Amino acid sequence: MAKGLASLLLTGLLNIPIAPASAATLGNLWISEVMANPAALPDAQGEWFELYNPTGDVFNLRGLSIGDDGSDRHRIDSDLLILPGHFLTLARSPAPGFTPDYVYDGFTLANTADEIVLRDELTELLRLDYAAGFSVAGVSRELSTLPMRAAAYALTPAAFAYGAGDLGTPGSAGSFTPPVVSAVPLPAAGWLFASALLALGSTRVMPRWRRAGQPA
DSSP: OHHHHHHHHHHHHHTSOOOOOOOOOGGGOEEEEEEOSOSSSOHHHHOEEEEEOOSSSOEEOTTOEEEOSSSOEEEOOSOOEEOTTOEEEEESSSOSSSOOSEEOOSOOOOSSSEEEEEEOSSOEEEEEEEOTTSOBTTBOEEEOSSSOSGGGEEEOOTTOEETTTEEOOTTSOTTSOOOOOOOOOOOHHHHHHHHHHHHHHHHTOOOHHHHTTOOO
């Protein structure tokens, strides 16, 4: 009876589709640091922001656009790779106090309120909205906790200067370790299946030849 019940349970569970873990997408990237208001350099030279890839995949940003909710827009028309566990710096000029990975035009970071939005041709993939008080002259904001919203960005400490003296950590974690992404949990059906296997073990349903004392 126990053997029949266990077989029925297993048959039912095996017929429950278990959804695979979601594949990483460009939307899994983080806007990890923002320098909207440099002090050592003019805004047109010193503005930049940084992306971080917390996944195990390599992404090519070619074809994405950088913009805001207004008319600012820049399209990335060349290959631009971001490797697993790496930072990528995108700047308004080729000399913001360091050598950026990519230089854009047609997009500026306001010192009061603005947005950083990355889109493909169909979908908004990444967004950071910030308001007055987010931007402090000469100091970047670094993502310190998740989820990715303005309140989760902390001012870079005075120990982390770069270039002509602005504070920031372009291209590195600096004062804040990137937030840890928790592992994707096993879907509910998977837990049921695992529980069923444990239950089967606890019933000690043995094959007939084993119960008869024959060698394994």
